[in-house]
Amino acid sequence: MSLAIETRDLVKTYKTRSGQTHVVDRLNLRVEPGEIFGFLGPNGAGKTTTIKILLGIIYQTSGQAFVLGKEAGDIQVHRQISYLPEKPYYYEHMTGLEIMQFYASLFGIKDTEHCKRLLNRVNLGNDMNRPISQYSKGMQQRVGLAQSLLNDPQLLFLDEPTGGLDPIAHIEIRDLILQFRDEGKTVFISSHELSDVERICDRVAIINKGEVVAQGALETLLVGGRIEVTANGCPAELADRMRDGHNVVSLNQGRLIVDMPDDKNPNDVVTAVQSAGGEIVSVIPRRKRLEDLFLEAVSGDDKAKGRQTISMLGSGGNDAVANGQAAPAKTQDTKGDNP
Amino acid sequence: MSAILSIAKTTLGEAIRRRVLLVILLIGVLFLVIAPGLEALSPRQEATVLRALTLGVIQLTSAVIAIVLTVYLIPNEIERRTIYTILSKPVLRWQFLVGKYLGAVFALGLMMALMTATMLLVFAVMKGQTSVDQLGGLARVPVMFFVQMSLLAAVAVFFSTFVTPVVNFFLSGGVYLVGSVFNSLFEAFADPSRGDINPVARALATVVQVIVPNFQNFNVQNSAINPGQVIQGELSYTIGLIGYALFYIAILLIAGILIFDRREV
Incomplete structure (x- = not known):
């Protein structure tokens, strides 16, 4: 079985006035299928850049990145993965259900009941017909998680899934993530919430200035x-x-x-x-x-x-x-x- | 196709709720409603002035809406990070760009239809012009304006793949002015039969004429303003114009896709 995520000497540089900045520097990651993997680092360490490369939203300068055994950005892989960005924004004129229907349509899914089931799963069953503009931050995050489940993904990328949430929302989201693992999904979490990561992740990688400085199973590290x-x-x-x-x-x-x-x-x-x-x-x-x-x-x-x-x-x-x-x-x- | 239509539908939904566009639209509609009161300012024939005025209002308002609507299409999606969630789904970048463009064109069409309906209502109620011939003659002009504005929207979408909204506003506005108001000027400079033109200026004018779409061609209001004037072979002329617009739109969208495809978002 191929790895869920693998990067080999991944490098991303940006040209600046003073020369080149290495945002990701010879990054080697290996994420096993079915695990919750924590991707940690201080601000500006290169976490979001790495995720964007893995999603094919931006392109590496050199090195290789593989997602579910295929090169990052492969459109077929996008059918099997999902992404919850940090501080997600949704079209505010739409209701929770309409947002779900919109994202479902991008997969060619027209099943409204499926959308409702997922909203119920994240405890938004009673609020699905309210405009997103009336949702709290925690509710928006839960819509984000619901949309990330639309295609029953094998691999989820969650960027700061609990960032800025109150303790109850924290616990709810953490529990949902643990459920994803129980369902056999691989979860790749980028987070600053170290206590959350420690509680739910099987393995972690810590990066600093684009380089891995620690990687392995939590019990070992x-x-x-x-x-x-x-x-x-x-x-x-x-x-x-x-x-x-x-x-x-x-x-x-x-x-x-x-x-x-x-x-x-x-x-x-x-x-x-x-x-x-x-x-x-x-x-x-x-x-x-x-x-x-x-x-x-x-x-x-x-x-x-x-x-x-x-x-x-x-x-x-x-x-x-x-x-x-x-x-x-x-x-x-x-x-x-x-x- | 489903992804393109979904993105177009969402874009339309957002566009018709944007306050700045609604304000511009409202100003346009207000001008159309008060236009019959302004014709007294001109000594020319009342109906001619009113037709010229209302069609002019529709064209100007539509041009402003087309530019304001499209310059923010891509930058807004990047700034709000909605593009990341969409592009992480099985959606290709060209589908995203085409979907955004179509959504903008649908919104533009809706707003232009509202202005056209207001204009026809003004003529029917205030001027008693209720015959299908009279109103139909007027209504076909905004149809060509719509084709013109769809082309202008494609220009703005193309620029939006690599410049900021403010720069895009002036670039697209400039292209529209060069292709419409100043088109005759560039045509005169590019005319090879004129010996008094500097060869460099002529070459430059020729390049501009080739690159910049000729928006002037879509200004078919003269035949509607002056009932005596007719367009020879109107049907073939109209089909030719639509073909011309579609050709330019396709070129602009393909160029935009090529740039956007490699762009770091």
């Missing part, structure tokens, strides 16, 4: 753990000192949180805090999260290539968040991800 040390009454100089090494450090009104790999000795941090006059609140071991992997992979890659480290996730309300890690530039599991 998330081995190891972290230790979180929390202390009160800490000065800013201490936080700066803690940023050396492999730690993620945040400081908010004297409350210091140091997040470190579990192979490091937390006593060093505890001693440093006490010497600086701070008070230890807790030392909690925890398992490694996708967020940690993301930070390690992206900032490690940036450091290895001498780029400025990005400020990233989970920093709400903090005075400062920094990751001083020097993680390996690339992380791969051994499940044959490297073609």
Whole structure:
């Protein structure tokens, strides 16, 4: 059975005034049939560009891209795939049902009952005759998912499917995606919602500046753990000192949180805090999260290539968040991800 | 074919709800309604002036609608990302472009039909012209205008595959002016029998004459405005004009498709 998605040294460059910009740089992806694959990366990493190449909307500069065993853009493949873009827009004068009928007609499907069934499946049965302009963001996203099921696709491309949704809509969409896998569909998700990805994806690829910096099964990539040390009454100089090494450090009104790999000795941090006059609140071991992997992979890659480290996730309300890690530039599991 | 018609239908549905087009249409219809009051300004024969005025209003309004309607056809789809959902379905780019064009032409036809009906109503109610001959003579002029505007829409669709809407507005408007108002001027410059024309200017005028569609040919209102005037061999002339328009439309759409097919959207 052929792979659902495969790219081989995929490159996309754009000409700019200062020369050429590599948006996608020798990207190698392998997505197995029937899995939920998370495609992650910071803004501008090249995720949407890659999806557009896979859909045949734009063309690669070099390399190869295959979808369901055929070259990306093959019109026959489009009968077996579907796409939900980030922040989808629909013709606002149409109702939910009319939108479905429109997209169905592009496949030559004239079955209105089929459209209604799908709208019912995404809980829009009672709203299908209302104009899209009256739909909430979550409802529009659900219409997007319903239209992406019209052709009973083997492969779904979902670009930020839960972006900007409230918690209930989040859970609903997440459950729907899990149902797709149960039905044997392959789901390719590009998302910034790392907690969602961690809950539903089988494997992930993290890209940074167009290159894969980590790829593999989550269970393999998330081995190891972290230790979180929390202390009160800490000065800013201490936080700066803690940023050396492999730690993620945040400081908010004297409350210091140091997040470190579990192979490091937390006593060093505890001693440093006490010497600086701070008070230890807790030392909690925890398992490694996708967020940690993301930070390690992206900032490690940036450091290895001498780029400025990005400020990233989970920093709400903090005075400062920094990751001083020097993680390996690339992380791969051994499940044959490297073609 | 189903995909093309679906895209055309959706485009039509969107176009007839666009406020800017409805405002332009409303202004046109208002002018048609008040036109009988304006004829007193001219010392010429009342009916002649009214016919010239109303047909002129229809032509000008239709030209503005044709350009405003089509310059945003493709850029809007890209900006709102609706094009991605459509092109990820089994829809080829040429089908998308042709569907958008046909939708625009349907919308244009609908709006022109409304203006024509208003004009006929004005003549019937305010001027008492109720004979089929009189009204039919008037109605066939907007039909040729429709063919002319369909050609203009194809020009705008062609440009919309590679320029921004604002640039397109001026480009398409310029092409329309060169092909209609200034056509006689370019014809005179391109005339090989005239020895007083600079050869370079003549060559340039000839190139413009070949490339730019001759919109002037579709202005058949003289025979309707001045009842004494007739078009010799009107049927064959009309068929020839429609063929000419279809030829140009096909060329423009094919050129647009070739550009759009490789365009990064």
